[in-house]
Amino acid sequence: MRSRFENWRLLGLGFWQAWQIIAMCTDIVAPTSGFLLDRDSALVVLLVLMTLGYLAVVLASRQLAPFIRRRAAYIAASLLMTSGTAAMPLAMMFFVGPAGFALFIFAAACASLGNALLLIMWGELWSALATGRVGRHLYASYTFAFVLFFAIYFLPRLLAVAAAALLPILSTLALYACHREPRREPSVVPLDVRTIPVARLLLCLFVISVIWGLTQGMVVTFAVGDEFFTAKSLLLAGGGIGAITLSMVVSSSPSEALTLYRPVIPAVLVGIILLLLQPAVYPFLGSGLIIMGIYCLDMLIMLVSTDIAFRGRISVALSFGLAILVTRAGTLVGSVSADAFMFAPFWSTQLRTDVCLIAVLLLAVIGMLFFTMADVQQLYVTPRTQKADESLDQKCAAVAAMGNLTKREAEVLLLLARGRSIPYICDELHIAQGTVKHHVSNIYRKLGVYDRQGLLDAIEQGGVGKSALT
Structure with missing residues (x-):
């Protein structure tokens, strides 16, 4: 019997996701011992440039999309990400002054633009796949990403940087190898995208992403004295996504979108509550659940926005790129707000608790009223064209x-x-x-x-x- 994951090329997205985890959750790409910036400042710079990178790709899509049909796009994505990944730690560790800062900004900009382009190209692929197992492959790719992450995380620094710089090349090669994957046919009755509450859904994505940025910015206050806090949180998140992947292999789901949506709000909400429990014996449990929920949201966005673009016959780069741009902008706003709070003279543990409780309330309201299971399901329902009395x-x-x-x-x-x-x-x-x-x-x-x-x-x-x- 052939494996449900026989299309191994589709796991190539995991190389991209492993790079994303390394860049945003560790000091491998942006070392804390650098002469230019501390880790938090470097992370904010990366978030700003990544947001601008997605904006640039969305704007360029009007003339150049679909990128996946252009060989130059593969070369540009891999070269930009690889060179930027290798140059960022060099700039941080060995340069000082304006010249070093300029090198870091240039390297981070290259990596961010290549990162955005490569992810949009993967989205263009997902939109047209005909396997019927897109959700499973997304989960499998993210599970694979966590395996790659931990394999690189414990390497010596120079080897870890080299491995991180290699990931974009591997992801691009895997994506290029997918050009013979079977494609589905466009629908005769296209989806009317005007029936989709785009503004409301994007606002919900933005708010959830702001909450994600806030919690990630403040999580360092929960991790005092635990040098392996990040590793344990990511291990829990990867284990959770791996468990969901296994369940999808064992039993098929009638709707992959609903399967991807179910963990999002509960995981993030429960994770924040666990962080607030006193005494916080295992705060990494809360952080891990939040990470798992947000990564599930990323996969949901990739699945649904690319599918809507395909059925609505609009640019995948525009639909998927806009959704990702909104989430990255929300993460940036949340991260900057967290920094502003923690360095303000009025910062206190009580304020941190209040912010987290407000986040819990917002998530509950969003999950019950504005971004529900019914809303996700409605994205796949269009007006009927057949007679009601047909058998x-x-x-x-x-x-x-x-x-x-x-x-x-x-x-x-x-x-x-x-x-x-x-x-x-x-x-x-x-x-x-x-x-x-x-x-x-x-x-x-x-x-x-x-x-x-x-x-x-x-x-x-x-x-x-x-x-x-x-």
Whole structure:
């Protein structure tokens, strides 16, 4: 039996994510012993430049997207990130004065621009994949990223810097190797993006990201005396994401978007509460849960925003890039606010508690009223185009004809529409599990959907691939 993660190339995003963790959570890229800036100041500089990097890529997308079709974009992304990653620690450790500061800014700007370009290109790939297992591969990539992170974290500094500089190259090579991955067909009935409450959802993403930046900025006050606080927090976050990945392999979910959304608000909210518990015996538990929730949010953004762009026939770089730009801007605002609070004369433990409690309240309100499971589900529902009195068999037959499905694929489609599992379909049609999965993948590709929920929506709406028109 072939592995659910047979498309190993799709794990290449993990190299990019490992770089992101190293750059933002350790002193490997921005050493604390540098002559120019301390770690906190260097992190703020990186956040500012990363935000500007995403803005630059979004603006450039109007003329250059899709980047994934341009060989020069692969070269630029890898060279910018690699050279910037190698130059930043050199500038921090061996240079002083204006010349050293200018070198660090230039190196950080190169790394940030390459970082934004590479992630947008990965988003362009995810948008068109026809595997039906995009969510699982996203989780697997992030789990792989944590493995890479800890492998590099404990290396001697020079080796760690070299390994971090190599990660963008590996990620770019893996992305380039994905050009033969099967693509799904665009929908005949495109999603009307005007029905999506874009402003409300982006505002929620911004607020959650501000809370993330605030907690990460203040978390050092919870970690006093624990030199392995960051490592333990990341180990917990990686273990949580790994557990979710395993659960997605064992049992399939009807909607990958909902699976990605479920941990976000609860994990961040509970994590903040754990940080506030007194005495805080294990504060890394709270920090780890917050990190896990935010990384789940990142994956949700990548999955949903790229899918919306594909179904709405708009630029992936614009949709996904705008969402990421909003989250990075929110993180920057939160981090700068945390620094301002902690260095203010009125800073106190009580103020820290008050800020965290306000964050908990905001998260609860967002999760209950403004960014709910129903909101995520609604992103995959468009007005029906079929008659209400049509039977399920008639709907499936019509969609199968429009999508040019084979007779066997049409049989599998009907069983999927009736809620049957893969093992059940194997027994019903007397075919191997690998054969059923191959049929399911072909059905997803021809109908232009990601997962089971998208398939059910396509059956209700009659929105299938362009191949149906030819």
